[in-house]
Amino acid sequence: MSIAELDMSKVYTGQSKILVAVDCVVFGFDSNEIKLLLFRRKVEPLKGEWSLVGSFIKKDMSLEESAKVVLYESTGLQGVFLEEFKTYSDIGRDPGGRVISVAFYSLIRLDQMNTGSVEEYDAHWFGLSEIPDLILDHNKMVQQAIERLKIKIRRRPVGFNLLPEKFTLPQIQVLYESIYQRKIDDRNFRKKLLSYDILTKTGEKDKSSSKKGAYYYKFNKEKFDEFTAKGYDFEL
Amino acid sequence: MSIAELDMSKVYTGQSKILVAVDCVVFGFDSNEIKLLLFRRKVEPLKGEWSLVGSFIKKDMSLEESAKVVLYESTGLQGVFLEEFKTYSDIGRDPGGRVISVAFYSLIRLDQMNTGSVEEYDAHWFGLSEIPDLILDHNKMVQQAIERLKIKIRRRPVGFNLLPEKFTLPQIQVLYESIYQRKIDDRNFRKKLLSYDILTKTGEKDKSSSKKGAYYYKFNKEKFDEFTAKGYDFEL
DNA sequence: GCAAAAGTGTTATCGCTACACCCATGT
DNA sequence: ACATGGGTGTAGCGATAACACTTTTGC
Numbered sequence: 001m002s003i004a005e006l007d008m009s010k011v012y013t014g015q016s017k018i019l020v021a022v023d024c025v026v027f028g029f030d031s032n033e034i035k036l037l038l039f040r041r042k043v044e045p046l047k048g049e050w051s052l053v054g055s056f057i058k059k060d061m062s063l064e065e066s067a068k069v070v071l072y073e074s075t076g077l078q079g080v081f082l083e084e085f086k087t088y089s090d091i092g093r094d095p096g097g098r099v100i101s102v103a104f105y106s107l108i109r110l111d112q113m114n115t116g117s118v119e120e121y122d123a124h125w126f127g128l129s130e131i132p133d134l135i136l137d138h139n140k141m142v143q144q145a146i147e148r149l150k151i152k153i154r155r156r157p158v159g160f161n162l163l164p165e166k167f168t169l170p171q172i173q174v175l176y177e178s179i180y181q182r183k184i185d186d187r188n189f190r191k192k193l194l195s196y197d198i199l200t201k202t203g204e205k206d207k208s209s210s211k212k213g214a215y216y217y218k219f220n221k222e223k224f225d226e227f228t229a230k231g232y233d234f235e236l
Numbered sequence: 237m238s239i240a241e242l243d244m245s246k247v248y249t250g251q252s253k254i255l256v257a258v259d260c261v262v263f264g265f266d267s268n269e270i271k272l273l274l275f276r277r278k279v280e281p282l283k284g285e286w287s288l289v290g291s292f293i294k295k296d297m298s299l300e301e302s303a304k305v306v307l308y309e310s311t312g313l314q315g316v317f318l319e320e321f322k323t324y325s326d327i328g329r330d331p332g333g334r335v336i337s338v339a340f341y342s343l344i345r346l347d348q349m350n351t352g353s354v355e356e357y358d359a360h361w362f363g364l365s366e367i368p369d370l371i372l373d374h375n376k377m378v379q380q381a382i383e384r385l386k387i388k389i390r391r392r393p394v395g396f397n398l399l400p401e402k403f404t405l406p407q408i409q410v411l412y413e414s415i416y417q418r419k420i421d422d423r424n425f426r427k428k429l430l431s432y433d434i435l436t437k438t439g440e441k442d443k444s445s446s447k448k449g450a451y452y453y454k455f456n457k458e459k460f461d462e463f464t465a466k467g468y469d470f471e472l
Numbered sequence: 473g474c475a476a477a478a479g480t481g482t483t484a485t486c487g488c489t490a491c492a493c494c495c496a497t498g499t
Numbered sequence: 500a501c502a503t504g505g506g507t508g509t510a511g512c513g514a515t516a517a518c519a520c521t522t523t524t525g526c
Binding site: 473480489494 | 519
């Protein structure tokens, strides 16, 4: 039987349909520390508890598109880094019913956000060591997102999604230290990072955190793509 | 309002429910080559076309449990390596209706399977270079599973799930060569692999592929766990 | 002039790569 | 005795890790 001959409205009848949601672990970096955006849940059950941002999937959107909508509605940002990392589907994970959730993590630039306004919407940025109890299995999602980010940032240049367009070497080092939760030798870090030749030095200096000032650099995507095209692996 | 006061049967009404499926990319290794298990689809639409194994998710099971059932029903095996790698949720990816699929990959020991019987169920093992056109987005799933496997096997000891309990060093080298699709220097490979001290040499030899015979080894999970506990990274 | 952060080089060690021959055995 | 695959060692090179002092400038 060909596809044309089938009545498509009937082929999968009898299968049970399920509620599907997306949840986003949103990371930001405030020049000192990597942080996580959490919200007070607005719907029952568990209204008022701390939670990741999420929503049920839209009927006419893919999971990734739904996640982008969630991000836009909660941060006002578009075109940000977003990657799926795991589904959560245990029976009974949600007391409100059988819901499968697909979890994403996102990396955003805090300098693009009107950070004050976040607080008005019952949201708050938390350092990784001060994350409160979250609803459902959201604490597990957060832990697994952090693990994923550590692995990812070591070999792929996703860290630049957390930094402003222009950043200093001390800034990016603090970012890595904050994610790895350990000190890194500054001479070795700079040497290795610069050796990949994927940063462009600008003439400007950032004097906001020292008298001497640190040069601003930009991430050079073209150079990075060349670099990976040769089959090399980034590693920091 | 507390959870106890809510009528749980109503809290998420109004949200649209969706069909959710699992698909499994099943890898096996036949001492020469890594292979993929494919089936001729048994249901409309696209009945008779080559396809991954899969099914709709069971009402009372998590995705992973559903995938285990799929694997058991198609291979007769239980307790095998199984890992989720990506969801596929494009609108219109399935002409039969709106279906989200969560894709898993699995690694199995061909010596555990009654390999002949597979053919009787309209199934076949394909080498990676001879994969036919598959239904829906299954070719994409396969490609992404292969990429994932390459990355995974380099740093985690998942390859042992593809080998018999006792295996020779030439065997495991062929496995890696088959996944990486390139030759590896035997002296360096053995040196590095043995340096991790995660293999136990048995007294026995496999004489099936040479006059001299190659010693059988076993994977030592305890040693490997010690090794990773110290924070070291496996790399092959 | 001093405090505070930015920036810079060298050395020792380790791991990787490349490479070629002997060994054991079945025929 | 020979063909076949199994098994071994080394030297050169490049990458990493450990380590301390000088520079700039606002105060």
